[in-house]
Amino acid sequence: MAVGILTGGGDCPGLNAVIRALVKTLQQKLPEEKIIGFLDGFRGAIENRSVPLTTKDVVGLLPKGGTILGTSNRDNPFKFPISVNGTLEFHDVSDTVIENLHKNNIEVLFVIGGDGSLSIAHELSQKGVKVIGIPKTIDNDLDATDFTFGFDSAVRTATKALDMLHTTAESHHRIMVLEVMGRYAGWIALYSGLAGGADVILIPEIPFNWDAVCRKIQQRKAEGKHFSIVVVAEGAYPEGGERVIARYVKESTDPARLGGIGQVVADHLSRCTGLESRVTVLGHLQRGGGPTPFDRILATRFGVAAVNTWLQGNYNVMVAFLGGRVTTVPLSEGIKKLKLVPVDSELIVTAKAIGISFGDE
Amino acid sequence: MAVGILTGGGDCPGLNAVIRALVKTLQQKLPEEKIIGFLDGFRGAIENRSVPLTTKDVVGLLPKGGTILGTSNRDNPFKFPISVNGTLEFHDVSDTVIENLHKNNIEVLFVIGGDGSLSIAHELSQKGVKVIGIPKTIDNDLDATDFTFGFDSAVRTATKALDMLHTTAESHHRIMVLEVMGRYAGWIALYSGLAGGADVILIPEIPFNWDAVCRKIQQRKAEGKHFSIVVVAEGAYPEGGERVIARYVKESTDPARLGGIGQVVADHLSRCTGLESRVTVLGHLQRGGGPTPFDRILATRFGVAAVNTWLQGNYNVMVAFLGGRVTTVPLSEGIKKLKLVPVDSELIVTAKAIGISFGDE
């Protein structure tokens, strides 16, 4: 018999560390079991493209970003895009996936992915496939787990960027705006803003008031601080306005696209304060680089726990990190809702106590 | 009236971030209150050496390691070393501290420190001084809090070192031994070993068996892996042996001292496996560098929470991070015991599942 592994959705530091932990644990506990890695997310399961995996294949993977199995953003087997006479139609090819799993004698499929991939995994489980989910999201917006790997690495990268922008801000007396990921949830903006010494943090959970933001910068100017650091989540938007990001969802999957909210904020603040402003869109750098120690460890814990829960006879569950412990929750629970930043959470209160503005007062 | 702040014990990334958070929060909530920073730990409180602190003084402190207030390892006012006719005597000068606090109109003293400094704070509270403790330890061995700032930064440094040693290990087919901090608790060794891909982790909580460790290295050699990475906590020791570290406690406070357990392990493994070995003692680098984003945020949360708890009328408490939340515990509770690595904890189980040896089987 065999187990299958695939990685789906946007890439993220720690995917390789999970693969390594799965393979190492499986080979130690079930040395006879074959391990098959499907390539490029569910696309490999649809097209039956895969590679065998042994411990030799995972040497050196722990500190390496990305995923050796490849991934894909557009590979939902329940709505698979197929070009028919020049028009794109969406077909349900989930039976092909199931067939390919049978062909490969797959007992259980470990799906490492975000919201989208875990939903597909859940749908497959409804059709009888045994799956174990391993949650992954840069944005940290899965409600069923306190943290996912990748988030700490993204926060590190964004914080590093803020540290770097500080010197230019001070030297030129400028407003430096950093646009970070977060369409619906502002976790990266909040954490990196706190860690990187931001003066203003704008997140989707708190529609901001233009006057309040300008006032904050002007107040700093009045105190003799002629520079300011602003962190903006890509999904942030002004009160009464709408998300600039909205068009990405339709047209593009690219957060580095032009004309995002970061630029809008920089232009507005420049006008209302008379200070020069500059915007930096961090974009894909947030997904890059090796995982931090925290993410390496969390990814490893998730990988080991996923194997152990399966060996204990569980399936159609997702591993999760809750209250400092790795545990499991039903897959159906795991994907039910987004975890937004609570507007009255201790982190927001902390940020406000040291003078950070969220543009809401 | 005024509040006092001091930092005590070994330096640690995040101390400055706490000072910044305290000052920013106090000046926002109590703009009239004077803030006084005592210099060099309790020594400054004994000698009445201090500086006033305003928000101007904390600009740029967030990413900066160390402490602008200075610190000291040998400044217990209840056992203060005074040279009398050439011999060192230990005097109780706590009344001088109390007098100096009065002179400065100190309402409350914020003590940022580890086990030792918090114990002194507690003793002072018994004599009527209002204190709020803010826990700090690189080693993460305070039982009353899940994490302290500084630990994540130390793990980062140790993990980075392991990443760097990997290439030499592979290129030369050597056993590379890294000795890290941890006299009684192996947290740094455990976390960095997991994150840095160690093959063997030796911690004080699990006295190791020489044969088991040699066997692990030889087994790797038999599998064609001619190099190994070993992380050793400075307080690790073999079954039936005693802590090499023991002499530090008597003679020295310097973890970089010669002839530590790292060298002993390297020599022994070289003899029993026939492979070359090299030891690196990480020493003070673990205390250095700026804090990680996690530590910057935790330090900031601690600083804000410390002010808030005092404003709510509490004192003689310590802020703590429990179950993902910042809360407070009585100072007396906070210093009661060390937090050791539980030998059957999920982290140990995880490490063993991926083949890491602790020298115990």
Add this chain to the structure above:
Amino acid sequence: MAVGILTGGGDCPGLNAVIRALVKTLQQKLPEEKIIGFLDGFRGAIENRSVPLTTKDVVGLLPKGGTILGTSNRDNPFKFPISVNGTLEFHDVSDTVIENLHKNNIEVLFVIGGDGSLSIAHELSQKGVKVIGIPKTIDNDLDATDFTFGFDSAVRTATKALDMLHTTAESHHRIMVLEVMGRYAGWIALYSGLAGGADVILIPEIPFNWDAVCRKIQQRKAEGKHFSIVVVAEGAYPEGGERVIARYVKESTDPARLGGIGQVVADHLSRCTGLESRVTVLGHLQRGGGPTPFDRILATRFGVAAVNTWLQGNYNVMVAFLGGRVTTVPLSEGIKKLKLVPVDSELIVTAKAIGISFGDE
């Protein structure tokens, strides 16, 4: 008597290291001399805003990016923008500068800056001011010196970004485009492309052929390499086309502005190869962060040499790094021409030998 120091133009890692070296050397050699730092570039000299500098003020400056003196991009005293009845007029206020130098008893003015600031310094020297120039440019495009500080740091940041984009490129089989600084000279693109493993490097010195670039990516695809890394200098442009950057020169000084050549290249390559592409505009991050060891040392050497050459009775010269040695050249020589990448230089030959395409064959 006194010496003056100012930093002009875009900020750059190493400015503070020069200030530190100037101050330390001056105070050691001429302890009685006053040192005056003009604020915000020539603007401070025009408005007579300055601070005294002593060795105390330069503690900790070596690793710190930016400039403690501030800088400005629009402060040419020979063409100073003054708002007259709502319209901007450009006035020659150089006499005011000279007057302010007299007021401050300035014997010599150390000008740390790029092309623009050094030209102003030269013009001032024509009016009798004694100046010593210290060249600075991220872009490394000053012909009179082999290297300037800031360049190595910018290359480090761009190389780090390429390392980070590699994992996403591989995991998603994408073309990742990184747009870096360089309006007229492609040094940052060339160095970071070589160091970061780029497949294509596009620089202003070599107008590129769209077909050649597409062919390179397609050839990689044919060899089974479904990802590519492309580095584009902001001033690169296709044969027969014109610089997209051109409009920046008119409208903006902001390299992170929208719609740069990076996006154009990404869109084109996506169309011609059928592969997904993503662009990252590195922007101001290239100016941020602390200087590398090389830049810290070069900045220090420049600072010391600037003082020494003045003490030897020279002025109206610029320090330069030529053939591994720090020397001086006349200011008039120093600003005569830009240093472009020679299209047949050993670096280009090296890059082509390992298969990097410049889109020209």
Add this chain to the structure above:
Amino acid sequence: MAVGILTGGGDCPGLNAVIRALVKTLQQKLPEEKIIGFLDGFRGAIENRSVPLTTKDVVGLLPKGGTILGTSNRDNPFKFPISVNGTLEFHDVSDTVIENLHKNNIEVLFVIGGDGSLSIAHELSQKGVKVIGIPKTIDNDLDATDFTFGFDSAVRTATKALDMLHTTAESHHRIMVLEVMGRYAGWIALYSGLAGGADVILIPEIPFNWDAVCRKIQQRKAEGKHFSIVVVAEGAYPEGGERVIARYVKESTDPARLGGIGQVVADHLSRCTGLESRVTVLGHLQRGGGPTPFDRILATRFGVAAVNTWLQGNYNVMVAFLGGRVTTVPLSEGIKKLKLVPVDSELIVTAKAIGISFGDE
């Protein structure tokens, strides 16, 4: 026909980058030529252990430290240690090497190594083997080349360590001593000391005077600077004394061995100044980590130039970096002498101008 590649001596960041450049250039220029990598330095040539190399094998090597071919410190084929009846005898097995080169149809052997490996290469060339040398040394002490790859990376690591030690030094008012590599030449100490803001730099080229060093620290104390940073090359020694390092040459190849000069200096300075001191021995971390951009580029230039010079009909030469250009020198010249720090060089003068003491005045 085939070409051979081997890496010898201590590992060093950039070895893999050279291998990559050699393979990429060879496969582009001579697609039919076989490329053979001997394993573990000359040992692999003696024992005829090798692997074929193609461009697939060098994917991802550029940023990776160490060498995929392995290396060895004790593999001189002219003095190869062989155990005969329990005693170690040294045999000349160079004919075996030549035989193995013939067996593999090796036309030319690219030897990437330091002083030792290049001397062996030269001896082989005397026996008719065609060799091209590519110089490598962390210590930068080869006279025939201005720089070798690996040095800039080692300086980065040592400078980073100094940055990290600064915060502890300041917080605790301590003397922090960092011992770095350099048995005969103090380049790493000099560069990292300049870049890391050291107060004292001790190098083998300038035997130091204890009184002068103590005086420097005391003078700082008198100026209110209660901390000092001291960088010591492992081969530094006091006037009239002898190198503590001397015993390593006999007993050990391990620079992290106990009781080095760093500890001696720390103890002495503590006694003569009354300040606490701590020593950190950087050891193998200096060889670890990925190469810096400079080293990646220099290694690539060396690899390409080595192939090109051979294709032009040259052999028994070594590539070198002189005056900013990559060129070649005869192998016999390349190994003739060590490059020591000239005691009156501009770098020493620069260091002294900003107040750094070398313990000689």
